Amino acid sequence: xxxxxxxxxxxxxxxxxxxxxxxxxxxxxxxxxxxxxxxxxxxxxxxxxxxxxxxxxxxxxxxxxxxxxxxxxxxxxxxxxxxxxxxxxxxxxxxxxxxxxxxxxxxxxxxxxxxxxxxxxxxxxxxxxxxxxxxxxxxxxxxxxxxxxxxxxxxxxxxxxxxxxxxxxxxxxxxxxxxxxxxxxxxxxxxxxxxxxxxxxxxxxxxxxxxxxxxxxxxxxxxxxxxxxxxxxxxxxxxxxxxxxxxxxxxxxxxxxxxxxxxxxxxxxxxxxxxxxxxxxxxxxxxxxxxxx
Ligand code: UTP
Numbered sequence: 001x002x003x004x005x006x007x008x009x010x011x012x013x014x015x016x017x018x019x020x021x022x023x024x025x026x027x028x029x030x031x032x033x034x035x036x037x038x039x040x041x042x043x044x045x046x047x048x049x050x051x052x053x054x055x056x057x058x059x060x061x062x063x064x065x066x067x068x069x070x071x072x073x074x075x076x077x078x079x080x081x082x083x084x085x086x087x088x089x090x091x092x093x094x095x096x097x098x099x100x101x102x103x104x105x106x107x108x109x110x111x112x113x114x115x116x117x118x119x120x121x122x123x124x125x126x127x128x129x130x131x132x133x134x135x136x137x138x139x140x141x142x143x144x145x146x147x148x149x150x151x152x153x154x155x156x157x158x159x160x161x162x163x164x165x166x167x168x169x170x171x172x173x174x175x176x177x178x179x180x181x182x183x184x185x186x187x188x189x190x191x192x193x194x195x196x197x198x199x200x201x202x203x204x205x206x207x208x209x210x211x212x213x214x215x216x217x218x219x220x221x222x223x224x225x226x227x228x229x230x231x232x233x234x235x236x237x238x239x240x241x242x243x244x245x246x247x248x249x250x251x252x253x254x255x256x257x258x259x260x261x262x263x264x265x266x267x268x269x270x271x272x273x274x275x276x277x278x279x280x281x282x283x284x285x286x287x288x289x290x291x292x293x
Contacts, residue, residue: 048144109228137251159207
């Protein structure tokens with residue numbers, strides 16, 4: 001069984017739910033306190049043992065490329081003004097992994113974005129992380145949990161969590177047979193079903209371990225919801241040929257792809273950090289009092 005060394009991170013979407021912020025800058029660069037969302041995602045992959053990060057990117061996404069590159073002028077200016085600690089902070093970002101950039105010229109869906117990475121991934125299993133979901137687990141990073149399941153079973157693994165029934169229309173939903181604590185053998189997958197049609201409340205949450213077989217399948221997957229090439233549809237076809245597993249990811253999950261989820265993530269992370277937690281608690285308590293009056 002081949003070791004997983006590569007992660008594909010699709011970042012070519014338009015981010016319409018965050019317009020106007022995303023008119024000219026990527027939603028992945030929006031900060032949670034002082035760190036862009038995309039950096040948390042890359043750190044999760046690196047902490048799980050990933051060496052190569054493959055971004056599938058598009059127009060207006062240059063800020064992501066710059067963020068993971070050296071910034072010599074900034075480093076020089078920081079050194080000159082005696083702010084050495086920031087020099088290391090910004091340099092470490094670029095040294096975390098090898099970064100590769102592929103352009104998705106047309107936004108034809110998540111499945112299409114993954115397909116763009118075929119020639120760089122080659123004949124290896126690989127991880128996929130979406131920037132919409134932040135998973136906080138200090139000791140056992142989200143994608144690493146799926147990589148452990150892959151190491152045991154050697155097949156596709158989808159990261160899942162339970163969601164309220166009325167929210168199934170936002171997710172790819174899977175139904176399967178439990179085989180171990182938190183691990184299921186998948187029977188069926190549906191992209192964004194209405195609650196009454198959902199086969200369960202187990203939702204795919206933006207973390208996958210895929211095998212290279214998915215590329216062949218994606219090429220024959222018909223366009224699905226929204227006229228896009230959907231990864232979930234391709235996985236449903238793959239399921240007809242071989243077994244697929246799901247793993248309930250342990251950790252605190254934040255859906256940063258919508259406004260309320262994003263605001264909640266900022267508050268939660270600010271309350272976890274030593275340098276912000278006291279002040280932010282005070283602000284929240286004061287606001288709560290104000291609102292309560
Ligand atoms: P979303 O469905 O969340 O779309 O894509 P989006 O454009 O990012 O955001 P909204 O819905 O317009 O607000 C899920 C993931 O797939 C990537 C996105 O960048 C995101 O990480 N994606 C989607 C692509 O890379 N290419 C596509 O054609 C579509």
